[in-house]
Amino acid sequence: MDSHQKFHLVGLTNSCRANSYNQMVLNHIRVEFHDLVDLHLFDISKIPFYEDRAEALPFSNEISNLSALIAQSHGLIIASPEYNHSVPARLKNTVDWMSRMPNKPLLKMPVMLISASTGHLGGVRVQYELRRIFEATDSRVMIKPEVFIGKVHEKFSPAGVCTDHETSVLIKNQLQSFVDWMKNYSLNLSCLEENVAHQ
Numbered sequence: 577m578d579s580h581q582k583f584h585l586v587g588l589t590n591s592c593r594a595n596s597y598n599q600m601v602l603n604h605i606r607v608e609f610h611d612l613v614d615l616h617l618f619d620i621s622k623i624p625f626y627e628d629r630a631e632a633l634p635f636s637n638e639i640s641n642l643s644a645l646i647a648q649s650h651g652l653i654i655a656s657p658e659y660n661h662s663v664p665a666r667l668k669n670t671v672d673w674m675s676r677m678p679n680k681p682l683l684k685m686p687v688m689l690i691s692a693s694t695g696h697l698g699g700v701r702v703q704y705e706l707r708r709i710f711e712a713t714d715s716r717v718m719i720k721p722e723v724f725i726g727k728v729h730e731k732f733s734p735a736g737v738c739t740d741h742e743t744s745v746l747i748k749n750q751l752q753s754f755v756d757w758m759k760n761y762s763l764n765l766s767c768l769e770e771n772v773a774h775q
C-alpha cells in the first residue's frame with residue numbers, strides 16, 4: 577500500500593447497550609480521524625449464538641457479511657467493555673464464528689485493542705483475555721501503546737463527545753501507532769514474501 581492511502585478498518589464492540597461508551601469510543605475514532613482511517617462499524621447484535629450444527633447450514637448474512645468485510649480490510653479495532661473480568665459473550669461469540677469461517681478472516685489480521693469502563697481500571701483484564709483469544713486465531717495484536725479508559729462516564733458526554741483532553745490524546749496516539757505499525761507490518765510481510773520467493 578502506498579504511504580498516502582487510507583487504511584480500511586473494521587470496528588467491533590459488544591453492541592448490546594444503547595449509549596454504550598465503547599461504541600462512543602469507536603464513533604470518536606471514526607469521526608475525528610477520518611482523514612487517517614476509514615473505520616466501518618459493524619453491529620454484531622444480530623449474530624446468532626454459535627453452535628456446531630450451524631456450520632452445516634448456509635451461514636447467516638450477518639456472519640458472511642462480517643467475514644467478507646474483515647477479509648477485505650487492513651485491520652480491526654476492538655473497543656470492548658469488561659464483564660466480570662472477562663470478554664462479553666457477544667463479542668467472544670463473534671470471534672468464535674470468525675475463527676470457523678472457511679476464508680479465515682482473522683488470520684494474521686492486525687488488531688488494535690481499546691477498552692472503556694465505568695470502573696477505575698478501564699478494562700485491563702478484558703484486554704488480556706482478548707490477547708489470548710487472538711493468539712488462538714493467529715491474529716496480530718499491537719502490543720503498545722495500550723489504552724484503558726477508566727471512569728469513562730467522566731470522559732465522554734451523554735451525547736458521545738470526548739470531553740477529556742488527555743483521553744483524546746491517548747486515543748489519537750494509539751491510532752497513529754496502529755497505522756504506523758500496520759505500514760511496517762505490511763512492508764515486512766511483503767519483504768518476507770519476496771525473500772521466500774527468491775529462496
Ligand SMILES: Cc1cc2nc3c(=O)[nH]c(=O)nc-3n(C[C@H](O)[C@H](O)[C@H](O)COP(=O)(O)O)c2cc1C
Nearest residue numbers: 593596597598599657658659660661693694695699
Ligand atoms: C454484567 C456486567 C459485568 C461488569 N463487569 C465489569 C468488570 O468486571 N469490570 C469493569 O470494569 N466493569 C464492569 N462492568 C461495568 C461496565 O464497565 C460498564 O457497564 C460499561 O459502561 C460497559 O461498557 P459499555 O458502556 O460500552 O456498554 C460490568 C457491567 C455489566 C453489565
